Amino acid sequence: MKAAWLLLLAASLACAQPVPDTLAQRAQACTGCHGKEGRAAPDGYYPRLAGKPAGYLYNQLLNFRDGRRDYGLMSELIAPLSDAYLKELAGHFASLDLPYPPPQPTTLPAAELARAEQLIRRGDAGRKLPACAACHGERLTGAQPVVPGLLGLSRDYLNGQLGAWRSGQRRAQSPDCMAQIARALTDTEINAITQFLASRPLPADTHPVAALPAPAPVACAGMAP
């Protein structure tokens, strides 16, 4: 009984404390779905936000708000927020340097994974498919300021995004390079690529590279200066 009272007292004291006037506190409206500190939700559907490039996160916020990406809860939530505030929230999540979850085990034979790695590292010039690494960095951890990393994301999420690009559910400003790439890939290739990516451990340096060594091989509105 006494313990219960003490607990109640502690709880009411905690409530009487003012909330910190910080972006982290404000971002709690996001982490309800995106997991503690934006580390991703366990269901694999709400992606990790922590440590993604600020420009990428900001572009996605604008895409959701302006209807190029459509998820009702997300679009409605941020509808009344200004560009400046969205940029600050994006910067907050980008600045978080948190450990990544362990990779997911793969269920594919080695030959298919090798084919996926080939596409990821080299692309397929015959089909005008650029290598993922050409934009997402040699380490696949993304590139500042707008290209996200591809590791540390769940297979379900990666499949969901590539599928959404194909169907037009997910869009970016035009030219929308990822939509073109996703449409050029077969189901089997998408499955192999996402299996490969989700099963890769993060490298020692998990951060996006500061800049790509060469200009992007495809035209992307998101990467326009």
Place this chain on the structure above:
Amino acid sequence: MKRWGIALALVAVLGTGAALGLLAWQRHLPDDTPASRTAPDLRRGAYLAAVGNCAGCHTARGGALLAGGRPIPTPFGTVFSPNLTPDPTGLAGWSADDFWAALHLGRSRDGRLLVPAHPVSNTTLVTREDADDLHAWLQSQTAVAAPNRAHELRWPYGTQLALAAWRAVNFRPGSYQPDPTQDAVWNRGAYLAQGLTHCSACHAARDALGGDRGPADFRGGLLAGVGWVAPSLHDPAEAGVQRWSDDTLRRWLRDGHADGHTAQGPMGEVVLGSTSALNDADLAALSRYLRSLPEHTVERAKMVQPDARRRERGARLYQDHCAACHGAQGEGRRDESGAPAYPALAGSRLVTQASAANLLRLIERGGFGPATPGHPRPYGMPPFAGLLDAEDLAALASHLRQSFGHKAGEVDAVEVARLRAAAAKR
């Protein structure tokens, strides 16, 4: 037999005649308002377009400004706002007279009657001078090619005959008649609220066919297809501001936040698109008028004996999900600067309004107040849609509506489902 045939033919002829007469009457409403004599003022036009929130309906999400295409849900189907930019697909070639006829008479340049989603009961009160400034400003905007999309209204609601009949019952062209017992500030506020800012477009109580009691009807109602209730402005227990201070209301209209009150959902959109643009004189005028609205109490369901198990479940959910921000006793929390961060739920009208629609909506879908220059970094609430099912939502809403001294009606899962269906209605 032959007699029946003649009678039937007679009825058909009379019916057709009446329909044509009705159409002709509504399409040729007399109007002798003279054009304004002064040259149009573009800056004033820009201000009026902002205050009137033309872009709120006439801009699609992420689309070009005023190029139309936004879907407007109504109980009769979906209406798509037309392009107002000076492009051949929009208002290119529209004269000031054409534009005036659209605002004042609800009639398009080709003579067709506009659907009442365009709030003609309000826009008819806009003065000719204001209309001409608006017209000049619209014509000065960048032309955007965006063909108008046909409305998707169920038969017969979108037909010209149905619109003429609706107007015959619900619409008379008019101008704002100043109330001589009130001063100029109040009358300016009334002119704005009833006319250009078209508050009654949402806040009126509507009958089954969408009719209201005119531009000063703020009795409130559910916005079908939107899922929010526009609460009554006549009832201080709903959204009436009769007991608010002038200072609080002016800050709330300008910033969307004042003294722990936040403009939520569609009202946040109105603050961003309209009231935050009001100049100080018009803010004062609108505040004076809204605070003076006659008081009528909204009908409330009788309190029933609360379901004990639902209350217990609601109390537990509150401790688990809400108390950390809103306080164990619903007292809310402030931030380090002393400003309200998370609103108090004890005494909150949003919690105890006659309809639980807005409360349920906020719990399910979360929300931020509008980010405005006066309040640039609002705190927000995450959506709980993925965590709470209909029974949970009913239990939590009931708990809130009957705790902290509140005596509002119980909510059950059927009501949650009914309100969700109303939100999805097209």
